[in-house]
Amino acid sequence: MNRRSFLGYSASAALGSLLVRSPLWAGPPPSLGFRFTDVTTSAGIHFRHNNGAYGGKLLPETLGSGCAFLDYDGDGWQDILLVNSMDWPGHVRQHSTPKLYRNNRNGTFTDVTREAGLDVEMYGLGVAVGDYDNDGFPDILFTCVGQNRLFKNTGKGRFVDVTNSSGLGKRLASVLRLCGSTTIATDSSTCLSAIM
């Protein structure tokens, strides 16, 4: 047995011994003390993501999309925002938008996308929530294939697209600085910074 064979044999033997003794192989795992139950449908969430796939096998189709919990109406109950993509140009088959679900405070949610002003097609991938204008209401930044979109929360149950007025128009990848007061403060001035 040469040196290389000996080292390979030793490594295999050590790994085998480790696996045999590992708790991972010692039977079923202990109870965690809790379980998750799928309540998507009973909670009123009827969302289907559209990645626009038509056979071209484009990279963004594989990236999925983001989601966020946010209390957009300030009632103290977390609402749900689900990012959506869309059909590719030249292969349009359906209208697909992000979805906003308002918390009904009883374990169910109501689709308020249209009345909230978010019935807007975009090839969304990710989302960030923050109060960029420090008015106490969380705003929404979608990161997209193409134009990123910033929606300002009016505080009256609606969002307004401020992408262009905020200086984000036609900036597909940028670093911007947004004044706000919430979770992504990067310095003592409590200003939000976003990197896209």
Ligand SMILES: [Ca+2]
């Ligand atoms: Ca809420």
Ligand SMILES: [Ca+2]
């Ligand atoms: Ca705000």
